[in-house]
Amino acid sequence: MSGFPIGLIWLIVVLYRAYANSRGSEPAAPRRVGGASTGSVLSRPLSIDGRHLLVWFVGSVAVLGALAAARNAPVVATLVLCATSVALFPWLLTRYVLIPLKWRRASSALARLALWTFRHDPGAGPMLAEALVLTRKYPAPEREIARLESRLCEPTSRTMRGASITAHGLLAMSKGQFDRARWAFESLEMLHPLAAPAVARRIGSRFRMATAAASGDWKSLERLAAGYGRLTRSAWFYGALARWHLGRRTIPLALWLRVTWALAPGRRRSRAWLNAAIAGRRTSEGDAEKPAMLPEWSHAVIAPFDEALRRHAALAIARDGPAASEAWRACAAAWRAVFDDHRSSEHVKERGRELGVVKLEEALGLFGSSVRHDLASEARRPGIDHEDLSAGGPVGSWVAAYLIEEDLRDIEFRVQAIEERQRAKTILPIGDVWLEVAALHTKFEESAHRLGEPFVCAACPVIGGVVLNHAAEIYNNRGERPIANATFRWLARCAERAGNAELFRICDENGALGF
Amino acid sequence: MSVVSPGAYARVLTNPFIVLGLPPNASPAEIERQGQRLLLQLGAGRDGAATYVSPVGPGTRTPDLVRWAVDQLRDPRRRLFHELWAGVPPR
Numbered sequence: 032m033s034g035f036p037i038g039l040i041w042l043i044v045v046l047y048r049a050y051a052n053s054r055g056s057e058p059a060a061p062r063r064v065g066g067a068s069t070g071s072v073l074s075r076p077l078s079i080d081g082r083h084l085l086v087w088f089v090g091s092v093a094v095l096g097a098l099a100a101a102r103n104a105p106v107v108a109t110l111v112l113c114a115t116s117v118a119l120f121p122w123l124l125t126r127y128v129l130i131p132l133k134w135r136r137a138s139s140a141l142a143r144l145a146l147w148t149f150r151h152d153p154g155a156g157p158m159l160a161e162a163l164v165l166t167r168k169y170p171a172p173e174r175e176i177a178r179l180e181s182r183l184c185e186p187t188s189r190t191m192r193g194a195s196i197t198a199h200g201l202l203a204m205s206k207g208q209f210d211r212a213r214w215a216f217e218s219l220e221m222l223h224p225l226a227a228p229a230v231a232r233r234i235g236s237r238f239r240m241a242t243a244a245a246s247g248d249w250k251s252l253e254r255l256a257a258g259y260g261r262l263t264r265s266a267w268f269y270g271a272l273a274r275w276h277l278g279r280r281t282i283p284l285a286l287w288l289r290v291t292w293a294l295a296p297g298r299r300r301s302r303a304w305l306n307a308a309i310a311g312r313r314t315s316e317g318d319a320e321k322p323a324m325l326p327e328w329s330h331a332v333i334a335p336f337d338e339a340l341r342r343h344a345a346l347a348i349a350r351d352g353p354a355a356s357e358a359w360r361a362c363a364a365a366w367r368a369v370f371d372d373h374r375s376s377e378h379v380k381e382r383g384r385e386l387g388v389v390k391l392e393e394a395l396g397l398f399g400s401s402v403r404h405d406l407a408s409e410a411r412r413p414g415i416d417h418e419d420l421s422a423g424g425p426v427g428s429w430v431a432a433y434l435i436e437e438d439l440r441d442i443e444f445r446v447q448a449i450e451e452r453q454r455a456k457t458i459l460p461i462g463d464v465w466l467e468v469a470a471l472h473t474k475f476e477e478s479a480h481r482l483g484e485p486f487v488c489a490a491c492p493v494i495g496g497v498v499l500n501h502a503a504e505i506y507n508n509r510g511e512r513p514i515a516n517a518t519f520r521w522l523a524r525c526a527e528r529a530g531n532a533e534l535f536r537i538c539d540e541n542g543a544l545g546f
Numbered sequence: 547m548s549v550v551s552p553g554a555y556a557r558v559l560t561n562p563f564i565v566l567g568l569p570p571n572a573s574p575a576e577i578e579r580q581g582q583r584l585l586l587q588l589g590a591g592r593d594g595a596a597t598y599v600s601p602v603g604p605g606t607r608t609p610d611l612v613r614w615a616v617d618q619l620r621d622p623r624r625r626l627f628h629e630l631w632a633g634v635p636p637r
Binding site for chain 2: 348383394397398405
């Protein structure tokens, strides 16, 4: 009788919906989700949550019926149980049995039954399952990649949502296109939660956290893990790993690191990070009393050049993450001391005159410029952010201004490409259209994280108008409402950060239309 | 001479003085002599000549790199630039 309450609940939901819809005599307007007034579970359209409960209702009744009818036939009862378990838990079987076995067709077929798992992206399950199988094949067969790619690109009545985007990202990974994969996975953050199945968001979050861990960007990893704690167990491990590398090395945390590693999926792949962290603890305990050594020059160098050169070399060999951040700050401070020191400047000018250098000031300016360009190039490394640049004094301000200009040029180039295509009315597959916006989103967020509010304020007007029109075109003409809605919501957040009230109002109103 | 940043690592590793294993106050004759000597040693396949020590770790010396280093130090303006990166010695 365990199935009865589920069926009763489902019946109550259906009756409530029928009652709610019948109160007005006029036919209700088509319902949309993701807008400002999404409301509670009970007031959402039945198609979003309710209808998939039917599978469990029918499944439970079938199990109970089979158990009652075939009490004296254990083989029949077992077969019915097996069949109903496939119908009741299709994604569980796909994810943990068929995909690890690399059975592409079976995974695709069973994922088609996973209505509840893909209720926020109906019909995308088979493609996601196939893409997951392909990532497990090394090297991935080109014919299968091409087939899946053409399936993802062909026009359908389905709108593009989280699972399709994740399939694009996984396909890019199989093809070795890391940047494309990153754009796709990071763009999942832009989507409304009701437009992206949890399984897609989970895959995306694991990719992002693994990327941050691989590049040693522990600050970002800590931030990501804090946000994904309720989505995936991996976030617990990555969060502990980030805290560990950020210097909070305690015995309880060491224990927690091991426990979360044991609980997290993909233990074989993350074992290296756990071992490196624990090995790092042993090394740092042994070397705790020794100060960090700076690289040495084989000959004596005039002060304060000696310190600046040693710091420059130390920055070059520092590991990404907190070490790079610390080395960058120290290097910027050391070069500042060189630029402020008139004695060494006179010494260098004298040496220039000895060598017979013409236009000496220009030659020295070139040297200063090379120092700043090196610092700017190093500031792109993971672990160095706008706080480090702010602490770098005039050198840091120059580097920040230079990077803002460079990143803005990149953003402008991408926005122009969208604008030109809009003007030419060129139609691309929706996957490519979305990845173009997703690339812009990734570049913008990355630069905003590194350069802070000045970049956001400068880039918002560049992106604003063109991307807003582009999203409106996607919404109105192509009917791809979930991704258009995601773009409006992202633009609204950018406008809010930049203090652009007009852009915020338009994007907010468009976002409130839902999808 | 344009300002294209190769990054801090390459800047130190490929400094002509460091590549040639000479101090920044080496005379032009010393630079030419060292360049010839290294090219001969590399041509003869002597093991010691193929690597050099730098503040950021060992580097690999090739005939092209040696020729480039000697050529860079022939121009006074470029030489001053590389001297500054190699560390100007006190008088």
